[in-house]
Amino acid sequence: MSSPTQSMLTADKDWWRGAVIYQIYPRSYQDSNGDGIGDLKGITARLHHIAELGADAIWISPFFASPMKDFGYDVSNYVDVDPMFGSLTDFDGLIAEAHRLGIRVMIDLVMSHSSDQHPWFVESRSSRVNPKSDWYVWSDPKPDGAPPNNWLSIFGGSAWQWDPTRMQYYMHNFLTSQPDMNLHNPEVQDALLAATRFWLERGVDGFRLDTINFYFHDKQLRDNPALAPERRNASTAPAVNPYNFQEHLYDKNRPENIAFLKRFRALLDEYPAIAAVGEVGDSQRGLEIVGEYTSGNDKMQMCYAFEFLAPEPLTPDVVKQTQINFAAAAPEGWACWAFSNHDVVRHISRWGAEVLDRDTYAKMMSALLLTQRGSVCIYQGEELGLTEAEIAFEDLQDPYGIQFWPEFKGRDGCRTPMVWDNHAAQAGFSTAAKTWLPIPVEHVLRSVNTQVGKEETVLEHYRRFLSFRRKHPAFAKGDIEFHAAGETQLAYTRSFGNETLLCLFNMSPEASTMALPAGEWVALEGHGFTSEMNGNHVELPAWGAYFARHV
Known part of the structure; x- marks a missing residue:
């Protein structure tokens, strides 16, 4: 299934190299039906904003069927749209309009884990002998009833959850409602690749692969060693999370992943010009793993690590050393850089909290990002110079923030709704009396309509600089x-x-x-x-x- 303009878009198999990708968090981009939550029709209606900005592609965070315990990163059906976001017909319309505007569409694939409400897991947990009993990571307890090893969840506590039906533990790197799939099982790989093909047939141009280095675990379930305090880094998990106290040798980063990524790439290569970018979440070995996953021409086209998403200040030396270290770790590879996304504090606040002239700072930071070697992701609202929103505890939605409040406030502050019109209700995002997250007044003052056409604004700077960038191929490639x-x-x-x-x-x-x-x-x-x-x-x-x- 493809749009009439797709043939024009697929002419360049190398389109991803140096592409500017605009990330959309669908709950917060545009609400079309007045329920206070963004949806696919809303995205379609606002695609002209991205086209006018000058981005080459969009990356849409998950919109699949989900109980939304982790807001779509807990998938209960890989081949359908959650009714909250619309329908497959709505998605087809989005693809067609994006391609008409010359925008490629990448979607988020979450393949390391599913929701515990996915039919695969429901069957897997029903007994130890059913056809899908080995589709997830199950283990007997230690003789004293304790979990099989010391692995920890990024969201806090043990990475193992007891299931009374099977009288076994199942593994979860994230929420207990997000059981990890057992990709050592070829049937699981086949099922995930079939879901990938489903979206390729619907006309997507690529994928962002969530937590790509979490796909495989150590079959022997060996304990992770402790990590010396001086080696701990809070870029993968907040500093208050003991997840940082371990060296994650056995619960992720496993060498078996290479063969699966080759299978995945072979599937992509059956189609004219598809690209994938992998998220590598590891504080110690991030760039090394990126190098492994992007080497040759048979795995990922590009990956990104967390160097530019870290809380530490961005200095000239950090920029220089990150690029030098990437070139050393991945001489054949290609990076995809971002300063902000849906999981971290917006960079204008993260690095520029003490800056008095935030607009000038935002413009300089955008030019810095857009002239790095590699592809670039821009997170929605970044082009408006939005800062991190302050969310009251009673308004929190993110389970991560609720778990570690107040030392870590979670990810809601970067996920608040997009602001379009300072004269409209809910800044033009929704007609609902209440949106799923509140919209800060300071964001409303920076709405698209307040900046468009005004040369000095951050929005017009992004438009201008992206146009400037397109005129000089050296910036992209x-x-x-x-x-x-x-x-x-x-x-x-x-x-x-x-x-x-x-x-x-x-x-x-x-x-x-x-x-x-x-x-x-x-x-x-x-x-x-x-x-x-x-x-x-x-x-x-x-x-x-x-x-x-x-x-």
């Missing part, structure tokens, strides 16, 4: 080379074909002077940043940037 600069300065060139582009960033709240590298450079225009030349030096304002072409 070029190599990257870093140059010497000051402690709060970042300098690198992007080279592709006969084009070499210089990118200078002043990542500080004070004006700064930066020297041009050797050679002759001609300043580029059309990006919206201003600067002054002083011989072979550039005077940059606070949070400023400069771009030039080598001649």
Whole structure:
């Protein structure tokens, strides 16, 4: 099933390399039926915003049938739309309109675990001898009744839940209502690949694979070793979560995953131009695993790790070392970078809490992201300069936040509804008296209608810079080379074909002077940043940037 314009879109098998992908959290993008929750028809109605922004593709977080214990990341039917979001017909309409606008569609696949209400798990837990008894990860208890090992859940507590029917434990890396599937079983792999084919036949252009390094577990169920305090990192789980106290050698990151990813890629390659990006959640080995999963041309086209989603401040050295480390770990691979998504504090708040001029900071950060080597994900609302929302405990929906409140407030603060019109009820998101998460007043003041057409706004900057980026292929597909600069300065060139582009960033709240590298450079225009030349030096304002072409 495909739209009339799909043939135009599929002409470039390499479309994903350097693509700008706009992430949509469907509960919060646009409500079309007045129930306070976004849906597929709402997304379709707002696709023109993404087309005008200049993104190449959208990634839609899960909209499959689900009891919504983890808001769609607990799937109860892989081949149907949850009624909350609409129908398969609505999805077909979304695909057709996106392709008409020249936008590719990627969808979120959650294959490491399902909902405990999925018929597969209902059957699996019914006995130890049914046809699907081995479709999930089951284990007998230790002689004293304790769980089989020390594995922990990201959402808190043991990764094992007792089931009285089977008198066994089942594994869950996330909520107890999200049992892990046993991908060691070829039948499970076949079923997941069949679900993947279902969506390929409906015309999707690619997938984002959730928790891609969690697909397999150690068959021997060996204990994870302790992790030394100095090696603990809070990018995979919040610092208050003891999940960070273990080195996760056996509950994820297993070598058996390579063979499955090759099967997955072989399926994608049956279709004209499909791409997949994998989420690698690991604080210690993230880039190493990305390298493994993107090596050669037979697994993932691209992956992203958590380096740019971490809570630690983004400094010039972090940017430089992340790119250098990626190139070393994945010399054949391709990255997909994001500063914000539906799981982390919005980066304007995460890194810029003390910044006085948030708009200028947001513009500089967007230009930095959009000139990195790799593909790019923009999270909805990022283009408006939205900050993290403060959500009262009584309004929380996220089980993760409820579990660890108040030390960790969960993910609701980055999931509040999109703001379209400051004159409309619920900022144009919904006609409902109450939306599933409240809409902050400070977000309403940054609605799309308040920014569109005004050159100085963050939204118009994103539109302008994406247009500027499209005119220079080196930004999308070029190599990257870093140059010497000051402690709060970042300098690198992007080279592709006969084009070499210089990118200078002043990542500080004070004006700064930066020297041009050797050679002759001609300043580029059309990006919206201003600067002054002083011989072979550039005077940059606070949070400023400069771009030039080598001649």
